[in-house]
Amino acid sequence: MPKDHGIGASQKRREDVRFLTGRGQYTDDINLHGQTYVYFLRSDVAHGKINSIDTSAAEAMEGVVRIFTGADFEGIGGLPCGWQVTDRFGQPMQEPGHPVLARGKVRHVGDPIAAIVAETKEQARDAAEAIVLDIEELPAVVDMKAALAEGAAKVHDELSSNLCYDWGFVEDNKAAVDEAIKNAAHVTTLELVNNRLIANPMEPRVAVGDYNFANDESTLYTTSQNPHVIRLLMGAFVLGIPEHKLRVVAPDVGGGFGTKIFHYAEEAFVTFAARQIKRPVKWTSTRSEAFMSDAHGRDHVTKIELALDADNNFTALRCETYANMGAYLSTFAPSVPTWLHGTLLAGNYRTPLIYTNVKAVFTNTVPVDAYRGAGRPEATFQIERVVDKAARELGVDPIQLRRQNFITQFPYSTPVAVQYDTGDYVATMDKLEEIMDMSGFAARRKESEAKGKWRGLGVNCYIEACGIAPSNLVGQLGARAGLYDAATVRVNATGSISVMVGAHSHGQGHETTFPQVIAEMIGIDESQIDIVHGDSSKIPFGMGTYGSRSLAVCGSAMVRATEKVIRKAKKIAAHLLEASEADIELKNGKFSVAGTDKSVDWAGVTLAAYVPHNYPLEDIEPGLEETAFYDPSNFTYPSGAYACEVEVDPETGKVQILKFAAADDFGNVVNPMIVEGQVHGGIAQGIGQAMLEAAIYDENGQLQSASYMDYAMPRADDVPFYIVDHSCATPCTHNPLGVKGCGEAGAIGSPPAVVNAVIDALASGGKNVGHINMPLTPHRVWKAINS
Amino acid sequence: MYAFDVTRPKTVAEAVEALGAEEAQALGGGQTLIPTLKQRLASPSVLVSLASIDEIKGVCADGDTLTIGGGTTHATVAQEAAATYPALAALAANIGDPAVRNRGTIGGSLANNDPSACYPSAALASNATIVTNTREIAADDYFQGLFTTALEPGEIITGVKFPVPQAANYQKFVQPASRFSLVGVFVAKYADGVRVAVTGASEGGVFRWTEAEAALSADFSPAALDGLTASADGLINDLHGDAEYRAHLIKVMTKRAVAAAN
Known part of the structure; x- marks a missing residue:
């Protein structure tokens, strides 16, 4: 019988009750006394010189409180970039300023020029129409290769070119890779585009700034995946507000997918303006604004070459990528095409030599940053497409070619600097073949042919690096932050528990899954445990949720804190039971003395901790509350094999997708139903990328x-x-739960399967x-088909 | 949105009077107009909602004519036209999503004449008569190009009279994002010949593919179209398909419509 309690139980998501009954508290639900509204006047040209901004008529309009322009931010910091990449030549990347409101130039459609604060939204918008702008349109830079050409217009006049960095990895391998490709028995070359996407969370971004002049405290309510990161970046680098005077609250957040990681101009603006006018300032993005102000994702143009020997063993891989940064460096943008991409290029294979070159380019487009998977989908797509193309060119079975080159020994050190701790790629491929009923494909293809349709089957593997990330490692790689996480386990007097976590739940279901872990450890019911997240004044300093890290990193911190609680509780129990601490066992919420019938239950111990009448005060403090910070020693490496079956008219x-199967290895799983839900959502987004979604700019930089x-x-x-399976589990070896992360897998693993299937269908039609x-x-x- | 007043007349006469006001704008189901207002792309002084006028609602079959009130929603047409004119009901059933179908009206769609909307193809292929508060307009005279019709300012579509065909079918190939028609073809066979109307494809809005009509009037079978090619001249080139693709789809969808109608 499946478990109904603790780790491994498919408990229903407790947060859904409030989401489905309209009881959620989203940022837009927050309305403060005396609140004003801001409307951002945004550039409608992609590139232009601001000659003048005349706000005089607008300022006189009804309801206008104040109008801000770039000039009001004299002496205020710009939006910081959280990751510095060092280029092939040892030089730091070119890092342009990123003003809160445009100064001197506008650099993409949607770049905010002026902010109108008024009593109502409509008044702010009316006043925006009365602002007289004199913007001299400049030639827009849109295509990345054209942006790097001699004489191209520069997005940032102060930089030497539109090149952010020219990165090589592993630079020492370059000559050997070139040589191996030259001498290969076969080389498959593929040029491809990883299409630019817009995350489109259901809830658009919202920010409310508040300021209490009596104690000089600022509060920002915002749609963020990581309130402490925003507090750090905005407080320290933009507005100069010390942490103890700045509270950042991310309440219920309706989906993030990466795009709500970053620190945005609107957040800094409302916090700044609230201090200036001493009234709350609220901004709610419209969907139209979201398209031109939320960081976009992907947008790589790549050439990849795979070299094989005469026996079809992979001998080398070379990749050349142009990565679009957009007009400014969004918070973690530089890391995505480099460390989140280049380090994944071994994929699931024993390719001994790998070299990638990435040129990051500024263009007059919306900034591009992490989006579900972030670098790993781009890596996976290239590898799995080029392997499939190689199989087709060589006339070998694509699954066999993959199997032949699988990594099978773990731990495995790749030639791109990471060490996979565990995995079993043969097992997930075996499982995939089974759940996809691949042996029945030939018959299904015949059925399609009878209807005049072409049926195709595509498979791919994926590997990802999650649980981001070991701080000492990412520090060496250019991160300007640590990437640990933190949890405080506060046991209350009657035994209930509040857990304050640095991770933020915006769809992941932490409020359900995190209590399952503690319930398992202590042996009490989940209903006794609540998770508190999203408010920097309540939770310990954690780095938030992205990169499939919450359970692997924050969950590990929670386990460590719970272990500390249990250790202390055992001391108290030993005192109460007049036994030796070493003899105390905790089972099913009861402390007992080994080999006796003496016991005290969980609530008896917790009550003693807070009502210490009979308590070892000379040895330990009263109370039962522990905090742990957890910094992982390695990434986790979820992996899997995906298959897609399509019918082409x-x-x-x-193209109709008829069948899709995913065999994932996520290590241990806390809540199988939620994991499956994550995979479903990820695959839907991957299918979106493969089949439907594209942010397309014209040559003038208009979206x-x-x-x-x-x-x-x-x-x-x-x-x-979907047919999903996660039974092939090789637990992570270095975190206490043996978990790997499942949030991004679906989005990473699905696009190549879809494209491979369509290519296969077309081939079946000749x-x-x-x-x-x-x-x-x-x-x-x-x-x-008709080319 | 800019500020505006709203009035809800109960009769056509009251609506006509209200539309006499300066900058007044009729509001059907609002499925195009409301988003336009939200974008501040229109600034009427008063919206005259036609939603409370019962006399322009409903579906009525009378002999070989199906009359649909201008204020009838797509959902109602989908349900109530199904027995008499199934191809038209099926078209209505596939416009937008349930929210759109329960607000949007046939009169609103025809008055707007979006080049990718479904209804114009049915009206044109059926040789429908557009009935307004002042006159009756033949479909061939009614559609005058992109978002342009024979309607005068303040004129209200009170009903649409569809001659019921012997056979008909609508094939909609959707634009993946909007799910409007990338190319939609409505084929209707009458005793005196076949009419073929194409929506979604042309820069000039809905149009008749007369060569196909001639071929199908002689032989109402997909094979009758074999030798024909729809011209790509004047067809839409956009993110979702170029003119050549649309021209190709016109033929494919016409063939499929004929096959389905047979």
Whole structure:
């Protein structure tokens, strides 16, 4: 019988009760006394020189409290970048300023120029229309390769070019890789685009700034995945507010997908303006604003080459990528195409020699940063597409080619600087073949052919590095922060527990899964345990939620803190039971003396801790509350094998996904139902990238897919019922729960399976197409068929 | 949105009077107009909601004519036209999503004449008559280009009269994001010939594919279209498909419509 309690139980998400009944408390639900509203006047040109901004008429309009422009931020810091990449030549990346409000120039459509604070939203917007702008439009830089050409317009005049950095990894391998490719029996080359995406969380971004002049305290309510990161960046680098005077609250957040990690201008603005006008200032993004102000994702242009020997063993991999940074460096942008991408290029294979070169480029587009998977989907897509193409070129079975090159010995040190602790790629591939019913594919293909359709089967593997990340390692790699996390386990007098965690839940279900862990450890019911998150004044300094890290890093901190609590509780129990501490056992919420019938229950001990009438006060303090910080010693390495079956209508190019299976190795799993939900959501996003989504700019830097009329999000009927399995578990060796993380896997593992399946379908129809760039819209597929 | 007043007349006469006001704008189901207002792309002084006028609602079959009130929602058409004119009901059932179908109206759609909307193709292929508060307009005269119709300012579509065909079908190939038609083809077969109307494809809005009509009037079978090619001239080139693709889809969708109608 499946467990209904503790680790491994598919408990229903307790947070859903409030979300589904409208009882959630989102940032936009927060309205403060005397609140004002800000409207941002944003650039409608991609690149321009600001000659003048005349706000005089607007300032006189009804309800206007104050209008701010870039000039009001004289002496105030710009938005900081949290990661400094060092280039191939040992030089730091070019790091331009990122003003809160544009100064001198506008650099992308959506760049905020002025902020109108008024009594109502409509008044602010009315006044914005009365601002007279004189902006001299400059040539826009949109295409990355054109941006690096001699004589290209510069996004940032103070930089030497539009090149942020030219990064090589592992630079010492370069010559050997070049040599291996030159001498290979076969080289498969693939040029591809990893399409630019917009995260589109259901809840747009919102920020409310508040200031209490009586005690000089600022509070920012914001839609963030990591309130402490925002407090650190904004307090220390932008506004100069010390931590004890700055509280950042991220209440219920309706999805993040990475785009709510970063520190945004609007957050700094409302905090700053609230101090200036001594009234709360609120901003709620419209969906249209979200398209042009939320950091975008992906946007890589890549050439990848895979070298094989005469026996089809992979001998070398070379990758050349152009990565779009957009107009400014978003908080973690430089890390995505480098350390979150280059270190993953071994994939699941024993390729001995790997070299990647990444040129990060400034363009007059919205900044690009981490989006579900962040660098790892880009790495996976390239590898799994080029391996598939190689199999097709060599006329070998794509699954066999993968199996032949799998890493099978663990731990495994890759040539790209990481060490995989565990994994079993053969097991997940075996499982995939089983759950996908691959042996029945030939018959299913015949059925499709009878209807005039082409059926294709695509598979891929993936490996990701999660549980981000060991602080000493990322520090060496350029991170300007540590990436530990923290938890405080506060046991109350009657035995209930409040757990304050640095991780932030915005869809992940922490409020359900974290208590399952503690319930298992202590042996009490989950209903006794609540999770507190999202408020810097309540929780210990943690780094938040992204990179599939919450359970692996923050969960580990919680385990450590709980272990400390149990150790202390055992001391108290030993005192109460007049026994030796070493003889105390904790089982099912009861402390007992080994070999006797003497026992005291959990609540008896917790009560003694807070009512210490009979208590070893000479040895230990009263109370039962412990904090732990956890800094992992390595990344975790979830892995898996995915398969997709499609049917292509050759007349129209329309692709229908008929079947999708995922065999994942997440190590140990706390709540299987929530894990499956995460995989479902991730696959839906991966299918979105593969089939539907694309942020497309025209040559003038205008975003053409700037609303849901043109930006296609996956809908329920775009995706099939998924077959998911996570039974092939090789627990992580270095965190206490043996967990690996599951949040991004679906989005990382699914795009190549979809594209591989479509290429396979076309081949079955006699159309041998090397590659089609995502999204595989009917138009693109039809063009590929008819080219 | 800019500020505006709203009035909810109960009769066509009251609505016509209200629309006489300066900068007045009729509001059907609001599925296009409300987003336009939110974007501040329109600034009417008063919105005259047609939603409370019962006399322009409903579906009525009378002999070979199906009359649909201008204020009838897509959801109602989907349900109530199903027995008489199933192809039209099916078209209505696939417009937007349930929220759109329960607000949007046939009169609103035809008055807006979005080049990618579904209804214009049905009206044109059926040789429908657009009935307004002042006159009756044949579909061939009604559609005059992108978002342009024969309607005069203040004129209200009170109903649409559809001659019921012997056979008909609508094939909609959706634009993946908006799910409007990238190309939609409505084929209707009458005793005196076949009409084929195409939406979604042309820069000039809905149009008739007359070569296909001639071929299908002679032989109402997909094979009758084999030798034909829809011209790419004047077709839409956008993110979702170029003119050549749309021209190709016109033929594919027409064939499928004929096959389904047979």
